Amino acid sequence: xxxxxxAPDALEDVFDGTFExxxxxxxxxxxxxxxxxxxxxAYAEASGDRNPIHLDEATxxxxxxxxxxxxxxxxxxxxxxxxxxxxxxPGAVLAYGTKFTAPVVVPAAAExxxxxxxxxxxxxxxxxxVEVELVATSAGTRVLGRARAVVRLR
Amino acid sequence: xxxxxxxxxxxxxxxxxxxxxxxxxxxxxxxxRAVRAVHPAHHDAAAARALGHAxxxxxxxxxxxxxxxxxxxxxxxxAAGIDFSRVVHGEQRFSHHAPIVAGDELTAEVHVDRVRVVxxxxxxxxxxxxxxxxxxxxxxxxxxxxxxxxxxxx
Numbered sequence: 001x002x003x004x005x006x007a008p009d010a011l012e013d014v015f016d017g018t019f020e021x022x023x024x025x026x027x028x029x030x031x032x033x034x035x036x037x038x039x040x041x042a043y044a045e046a047s048g049d050r051n052p053i054h055l056d057e058a059t060x061x062x063x064x065x066x067x068x069x070x071x072x073x074x075x076x077x078x079x080x081x082x083x084x085x086x087x088x089x090p091g092a093v094l095a096y097g098t099k100f101t102a103p104v105v106v107p108a109a110a111e112x113x114x115x116x117x118x119x120x121x122x123x124x125x126x127x128x129x130v131e132v133e134l135v136a137t138s139a140g141t142r143v144l145g146r147a148r149a150v151v152r153l154r
Numbered sequence: 155x156x157x158x159x160x161x162x163x164x165x166x167x168x169x170x171x172x173x174x175x176x177x178x179x180x181x182x183x184x185x186x187r188a189v190r191a192v193h194p195a196h197h198d199a200a201a202a203r204a205l206g207h208a209x210x211x212x213x214x215x216x217x218x219x220x221x222x223x224x225x226x227x228x229x230x231x232x233a234a235g236i237d238f239s240r241v242v243h244g245e246q247r248f249s250h251h252a253p254i255v256a257g258d259e260l261t262a263e264v265h266v267d268r269v270r271v272v273x274x275x276x277x278x279x280x281x282x283x284x285x286x287x288x289x290x291x292x293x294x295x296x297x298x299x300x301x302x303x304x305x306x307x308x
Contacts (some may be wrong), residue, residue, distance in 0.1 A: 020182040033190060040285075045165030046188035047219050048179075051238065063239050072243035073218050077189030089205045090195055093214040097296075099245045149214070 028118035069103035098147035171261035224262035274303035
């Protein structure tokens, strides 16, 4: 019983960071983030974006939102972490863009859950870059639209 | 039908860079923590240097902190007529020309690419060009904000 024959699935699971291994359709490790009001305060401090709709329930409701919502940039940032971790070098993310299609509502009493998956949807042989599409979902709703990143691989 | 009062004549304006700001390692680490980016290259200078970076590397969306600070000159200008409490983020893109690392001294030039009122809501697209003080381009950050009309007016 050879080691190679024993664990083909495990070998496929571990991405070695090379262009060759990033075949079309290859899935990135999925991530699940729990977000509390405290996490929004931490992002507000770290980013300087202190828009009260992310911090204060009364303000959020006054402008027609169901409750406090996460910064779109926090959602995008968390999904970006999935790509940067997979790439192996955060500096290898060359481009990253998304539309914000729905808010992540963060109630006071419970944490919101954000789930992120991703897969390789494009490859550029000459540049040794791949395009990754990310899907971010909260409470059954897609919160990012056309979220795509271009990553340079070894 | 009432509409938002955003001034479309701001389209095409350019806000030249006004001084440089230095990216601190603490700012990179705090932002990385906020987006759950645990890659050592965000936190440990030695790990970043092992990947060829001069110091700790910013996450892919960190540039938004610099871009939003620079865009504030336009967004918060009373003459532009943008009610920040009614702003939601519509779309965001980053094109990284070089990784942002701690110690970078960056300037930010803001371009108001598009200001349009559509069915009472305003769509405002700004493009912030971040560069090192020597002029080397670092990141193009493009942001589209939606300024929503009040519900009972729309």
